[in-house]
Amino acid sequence: MNAQQHISILGSGNIGLSLAKGLVKKGICKPQQISLTRRNVAALAQYAEQGYHVSDNNLRAVRKADIIVLAVLPQQLNKLLDEIKPSLKPDKQLLISVISGVSCADIRQHLDLNVQVIRAMPNTAIAIGHSMTCIATDNGTNKNINMTKSLFDTVGVTIQINEELMTSATALCACGIAFFLRSIRAASQGGTEIGFHAHDALKMAAQTAKGAADLLLQLASHPEQEIDKVTSPSGCTIAGLNEMEHHGFSSAMIKGIRLSAEKAGDLYKKDS
Numbered sequence: 001m002n003a004q005q006h007i008s009i010l011g012s013g014n015i016g017l018s019l020a021k022g023l024v025k026k027g028i029c030k031p032q033q034i035s036l037t038r039r040n041v042a043a044l045a046q047y048a049e050q051g052y053h054v055s056d057n058n059l060r061a062v063r064k065a066d067i068i069v070l071a072v073l074p075q076q077l078n079k080l081l082d083e084i085k086p087s088l089k090p091d092k093q094l095l096i097s098v099i100s101g102v103s104c105a106d107i108r109q110h111l112d113l114n115v116q117v118i119r120a121m122p123n124t125a126i127a128i129g130h131s132m133t134c135i136a137t138d139n140g141t142n143k144n145i146n147m148t149k150s151l152f153d154t155v156g157v158t159i160q161i162n163e164e165l166m167t168s169a170t171a172l173c174a175c176g177i178a179f180f181l182r183s184i185r186a187a188s189q190g191g192t193e194i195g196f197h198a199h200d201a202l203k204m205a206a207q208t209a210k211g212a213a214d215l216l217l218q219l220a221s222h223p224e225q226e227i228d229k230v231t232s233p234s235g236c237t238i239a240g241l242n243e244m245e246h247h248g249f250s251s252a253m254i255k256g257i258r259l260s261a262e263k264a265g266d267l268y269k270k271d272s
Ligand SMILES: NC(=O)C1=CN([C@@H]2O[C@H](COP(=O)(O)OP(=O)(O)OC[C@H]3O[C@@H](n4cnc5c(N)ncnc54)[C@H](OP(=O)(O)O)[C@@H]3O)[C@@H](O)[C@H]2O)C=CC1
Pocket: 010, 011, 012, 013, 014, 015, 016, 037, 038, 039, 040, 041, 058, 071, 072, 073, 074, 076, 079, 080, 098, 099, 100, 121, 122, 123, 124, 174
């Protein structure tokens, strides 16, 4: 982004605010270049003090924006699109949507405008700059795709995918954070049962999970290759691992991800 450009985030909740903070923290833009909107504008008071433009007026935010980020819930989108349509300048503005289950074509169709739309699917680790963000579009230019990637690169890692895989990406990465958190919580509960205080067990389980993820990311190795290094013959690891598999550990994760993907494709009611 250059110093003259303005970004308006419509729907400044968890994801919208995390993106704004990431952009400022990484020096991509100043708070003065960002408008944040939500209906309960009082909840954004601390951001006004930091120099962000804060408002409940989406039309005004859209008028001054080069980039508009749609970050409301799927069921809140159509009302928002109806509201902002009169202020949109389709040939001059880029729409980025982080909304689950809504395609680029859905947005254009509802607006009845030929505006460029790019979808970005982050996860809540965006708050600490460690999001896995998937990016897809059906009509965005390479320039705008690169611009979107560079915005989300400030808050984690990005990957561009085909738009038809976006609901799958939602399940694997956006919902996936919750799945891994529940796994860590379960491990900590096991740790408490075998003798550790709950706070120690949670810390030990979380750091162990982090180590496992880093082994894969830093060494670019396969999980089974790393598992083989832990499982001593007739040892305690293979005993525990096999017991988990007898109870459907991998199967439960796979089935959960499949159901989340199905549901992610079903979150938006086009005619609402
Ligand atoms: N949470 C997650 O992990 C992820 C969420 N997403 C997607 O991101 C989107 C946002 O999720 P999340 O940030 O968690 O949700 P939040 O509920 O935290 O944020 C949505 C925000 O939109 C505001 N809002 C609602 N209607 C309007 C309106 N008409 N004009 C302006 N603001 C409005 C709400 O505030 P108020 O009520 O005050 O208006 C709220 O702050 C969703 O579509 C979700 O599917 C994508 C990836 C991950």
